[in-house]
Amino acid sequence: MTENLKYLQTVDGNTWLVEDEAxxxxxxxxxxxxVYQERSPFQHVMVVDSPVFGRMLVLDGxxxxxxxxxxxxxxxxTHVPLSIHPNPKRVLxxxxxxxxxxxxVTKYEQVEEIDMVEIDELVVKACKEHxxxxxxxxxxxxxxxIFDDGIKHVKKYKDHYDVVIVDSSDPIGxxxxxxxxxxxxxxxxxxxxxxxxxxxxxxxxFHMHILKQTYGYIQELFPISKxxxxxxxxxxxxxxxxxxxxxxxxxxxxxxxxxxxKYVSQDILKQCFALPAFLQAALK
Amino acid sequence: MTENLKYLQTVDGNTWLVEDEAxxxxxxxxxxxxVYQERSPFQHVMVVDSPVFGRMLVLDGxxxxxxxxxxxxxxxxTHVPLSIHPNPKRVLxxxxxxxxxxxxVTKYEQVEEIDMVEIDELVVKACKEHxxxxxxxxxxxxxxxIFDDGIKHVKKYKDHYDVVIVDSSDPIGxxxxxxxxxxxxxxxxxxxxxxxxxxxxxxxxFHMHILKQTYGYIQELFPISKxxxxxxxxxxxxxxxxxxxxxxxxxxxxxxxxxxxKYVSQDILKQCFALPAFLQAALK
Numbered sequence: 001m002t003e004n005l006k007y008l009q010t011v012d013g014n015t016w017l018v019e020d021e022a023x024x025x026x027x028x029x030x031x032x033x034x035v036y037q038e039r040s041p042f043q044h045v046m047v048v049d050s051p052v053f054g055r056m057l058v059l060d061g062x063x064x065x066x067x068x069x070x071x072x073x074x075x076x077x078t079h080v081p082l083s084i085h086p087n088p089k090r091v092l093x094x095x096x097x098x099x100x101x102x103x104x105v106t107k108y109e110q111v112e113e114i115d116m117v118e119i120d121e122l123v124v125k126a127c128k129e130h131x132x133x134x135x136x137x138x139x140x141x142x143x144x145x146i147f148d149d150g151i152k153h154v155k156k157y158k159d160h161y162d163v164v165i166v167d168s169s170d171p172i173g174x175x176x177x178x179x180x181x182x183x184x185x186x187x188x189x190x191x192x193x194x195x196x197x198x199x200x201x202x203x204x205x206f207h208m209h210i211l212k213q214t215y216g217y218i219q220e221l222f223p224i225s226k227x228x229x230x231x232x233x234x235x236x237x238x239x240x241x242x243x244x245x246x247x248x249x250x251x252x253x254x255x256x257x258x259x260x261x262k263y264v265s266q267d268i269l270k271q272c273f274a275l276p277a278f279l280q281a282a283l284k
Numbered sequence: 285m286t287e288n289l290k291y292l293q294t295v296d297g298n299t300w301l302v303e304d305e306a307x308x309x310x311x312x313x314x315x316x317x318x319v320y321q322e323r324s325p326f327q328h329v330m331v332v333d334s335p336v337f338g339r340m341l342v343l344d345g346x347x348x349x350x351x352x353x354x355x356x357x358x359x360x361x362t363h364v365p366l367s368i369h370p371n372p373k374r375v376l377x378x379x380x381x382x383x384x385x386x387x388x389v390t391k392y393e394q395v396e397e398i399d400m401v402e403i404d405e406l407v408v409k410a411c412k413e414h415x416x417x418x419x420x421x422x423x424x425x426x427x428x429x430i431f432d433d434g435i436k437h438v439k440k441y442k443d444h445y446d447v448v449i450v451d452s453s454d455p456i457g458x459x460x461x462x463x464x465x466x467x468x469x470x471x472x473x474x475x476x477x478x479x480x481x482x483x484x485x486x487x488x489x490f491h492m493h494i495l496k497q498t499y500g501y502i503q504e505l506f507p508i509s510k511x512x513x514x515x516x517x518x519x520x521x522x523x524x525x526x527x528x529x530x531x532x533x534x535x536x537x538x539x540x541x542x543x544x545x546k547y548v549s550q551d552i553l554k555q556c557f558a559l560p561a562f563l564q565a566a567l568k
Contacts, residue, residue, distance in 0.1 A: 016310075024335040026300075028310040051308040052490075069489070072560075205353070205517050206336075231515050231523040233489050238522015239515040263560045271555030276356075276547045 005044070007061035008034070017048060017056075019063055021206075021236050029053065029063070036130045040122035043173055047130040053234060055131050057098055059123070060173060065098045067133035069233045073200075074100030074134070074167075075264040076230040076272070077242060081163050081198045082108055083257055083269050084249050088162040089113070092190070094150035094178065096167035097123030099135035105165075106140040107259045114143045115161075117154075121147040151177050157190040164191060166199035171210060179210060184217045184245070196246035197222075204229065204279050205237035215283055218245035226250075227283060228272040230263070241279075289328070291345035292318070301332060301340075303347055305490075305520050313337065313347070320414045324406035327457055331414040337518060339415050341382055343407070344457060349382045351417035353517045357484075358384030358418070358451075359548040360514040360556070361526060365447050365482045366392055367541055367553050368533050372446040373397070376474070378434035378462065380451035381407030383419035389449075390424040391543045398427045399445075401438075405431040435461050441474040448475060450483035455494060463494060468501045468529070480530035481506075488513065488563050489521035499567055502529035510534075511567060512556040514547070525563075 008031070009016045015031040029050050037046040046058040054067030065073065078101050082088055089112045093101050097118040105114050118124055124145065127135040146153060154164070164187050168178040177183060178199075187197050201214040211227070219225040222245035232240040254269035275283070292315075293300050299315040313334050321330040330342040338351030349357065362385050366372055373396045377385050381402040389398050402408055408429065411419040430437060438448075448471050452462040461467060462483075471481050485498040495511070503509040506529035516524040538553035559567070 021336075024314040026312040028312065030308040052305075229515075231513075231521075233521040233523065235522075237515075237517040238519075239517065262562045265559070265561040265564060267558035267564075268560055271558035274551035274555035275549070276552055277549040278546045280549060280551075 040120050042120045045122045070134035072263040073232050075261050078104035079264045090161045092161045092164045094166045098127045099138045101167045103136040117146045117150045154186045154190050164197040181217045188221045194248040198244045201241045201243040203237040204241050211241050224250045324404050326404045329406045354418040356547045357516050359545050362388035363548045374445045376445045376448045378450045382411045383422045385451045387420040401430045401434045438470045438474050448481040465501045472505045478532040482528045485525045485527040487521040488525050495525050508534045
C-alpha cells in the first residue's frame, strides 16, 4: 500500500473497503486483494477483488462498478436509447471510463463512430487491464477514446450526434458539472434534429432532488422526456434512474431487440418506463 | 441495554447496527436509538430508529423492514395476488409479523376474513407499538391474529382459502421450514379449487438456489406459476423475488387497480412479471 486510505481498513487480518454513505450508512466489502491503485490528477483510482462482487472499480472510496452487476447499468444506459433511435450512426459517451457502455454500443452494426470522452485516462487504463468482465476486450476501431473534459467536448459540436449517453459518476468531484443545466443545453445543440440523449440520474430513493432537477432540465429542453429505472445492487437503494430526452423518437422497438445481454431483454425494454406510484407522483 | 449484542457497536460515541451478510459484506446503519428490544422464545426482537431508514425492525441482527421502504415489499406481496384473484374472500397470511401485509389486504372490501398466522407474538407487539409506519393502526375486525406455527396451521385446512400469502423471513432460524416442499403441498391443499398463493422467494442475485428451488416446487404443484420482482432497498442486492402459484387465474387486472399505495401502480402491476434476461434463462 503506497497510501494510507481511510476507506481501507484491516480488522483481524481481513481487509475491508468501507464505503461511507453520508455518515449514516456504511457498506463494508471484504477485500481479497487490492489489484491496482494509483492517484490520477482527478481522483484516487483503485481496482479491488472481493468475494461477493468480484473485481470492483473504486474511485475516491466509492464503488463505481463490479464484475457481478456492472453489466446491468451498462446495458440499461445503452440498449434503451439505441432501441428508440431507429438509425444511430454517431454516438457520444461522456464518462463511461469502465468501457462497459462503449462495449454495449459496439453491438450495433449500424453505429459508425463512438466517441468516448472520459476525463480520467487512468480509469480507462485500470478497467481495460484489471476489470475485463466489465470493459471487455474493447478494441473496436469505431471507438475513439478522447481523454478530455466532457463539458468542453460537447461545446465543440452542433447538429452532429444521433445519440449522447451521459455515464457520469456521482455529482461530487469531477462529475459535478455534468448535472448542471448548461451542460444539457450544450448536449441538445450537439444532437442532430432527430437526436436523443440519456443520462444516469441517481437513486429515486436517496437522491430524489437530483433526479427531479435533471428531469426538469431535460423536460424543458426536449419535446419528449422520460424516466426509466433498473436495479443496480451495488448502488445505494438498489433502484437507479435514467432520464431520456428526445427530439423526435419516442417508441421503444423492444420486439426487434436481439443483442446478446445478461440483463436487458425484450420484456425489460417494454417495462422499464413503468414507474412506482411515488415516482410518478414526484415527477408530475 | 440489557444484553450485549454483537451486532450493536459503539464507535466514537455513535451506535451502529452491523448487519453481517455471509462474512463478506457488512452493512452498518447508524442508529439514533434502540426503541425496543426483547428476546422471544424464537429470536431477538428489536426496533431501532435510524437517520436514513427511520424505524427498523431487526430480528436476530437482520433488518426485516423499515419505515422508509417497508411499504414496497408489503404492497408487492399483496396487491399482485389480489389483482389476479377476482373475488378473494378468505385470505391467509403466514408470517407477516410487521402487520404491513395484513394492512394492505384490508384495503379490499370483498375480503371477509384475514387469518394472520405469526409464530412470534412479540414481533407483532413490537411493530404495532413501535413501527406504526409499517403496521398502521391495524384494528380491522376482519383480521384474526393467530400466534401459531404456520406449518401446523395450514395442515388443518382443506379447500378453504382463496389466497395464501407466505411472508416469511430468511430461510434460517424459525422460517426454515417455510421453504420446504411439504409446506407448499399443504398450502395447495388448503386453497380452494380456484385459489392462488404467493411467497417471497429471496434475492435473484444472491440466493438464486432458493428462488429456483421454490419456483420448482410451485411449478410442479400448480398449473400456473410465475415469478415477479420488486426493488427493496434494504434487502441485499436490491432486487427481490416473489413466486406465485395459481390453480386457475392468471391475468393481472391492472386496469382496475385503485388502491391508495406508495409503490404499486397500474404500471407496476403490468410490468412486474417482466424478468431480466439472466433470470428468464435461470428459470427455464
